[in-house]
Amino acid sequence: MESILETLGQSIGIWGYAVLFFYSFGGGFVALIAAGILSSGVIESINSLNIYICIIIASIANFVGSSLLFYMARYQKKEVMKYFIAHRRKIALSYIWIKKYSYLIIFIHKYLYGIKTIIPLVIGFSKFDSKKFLIYNFFASFLWGVIVGGLSCIMSDIIRNIYNKYSNPYIFPIIGIAIIVLLFIFANKIAKK
Secondary structure: OHHHHHHHHHHHHHHHHHHHHHHHHOOOOHHHHHHHHHHOOOOOOOOOOOHHHHHHHHHHHHHHHHHHHHHHHHHOHHHHHHHOHHHHHHHHHHHHHHHHHOOHHHHHHHHOOOOOOHHHHHHHHOOOOHHHHHHHHHHHHHHHHHHHHHHHHHHHHHHHHHHHHOOOOOHHHHHHHHHHHHHHHHHHHHHHO
16 A cells, blocks of 8 residues: 555656646646645655645746737637637626726636636737736736645645544545535536626
């Protein structure tokens, strides 16, 4: 069993950063949360990820992904719009938010499930200044990485304390599954609004 855990720990160390980059490239934050939890040693034999490196990699990937969406919308508007015809309502809502919140929406959209990929596209369709978008997006991406990565470390400490207090081997998976189910229910409710 120990050899299996060692092999798993080495695989996470080798492939974990690559998976984190590609998942964060699309704006997802679940991989950063998982990396934060794994890097803090919740599972003691799998602590081969460094949370600081995870935050930097996820932030860079998020910045590159959002910037790519912006430039695709800016220079390939007709081609991009073909794929988002079904999302006209979200695009209209995004235009309203951009007018209402201006550059603040660049910081806010990183946390909005279901619309975080549409906001950079809509900003690309609009007449926002490219340089200002890149600057704000850079800071927003790193702020996003620090907040999500920091919260995942705090969550991992809470999980570790609960696990140490209730060392029943069945309670940890039950709590983990319950948290995941609650997160999906919460995300679906937010997405419907």
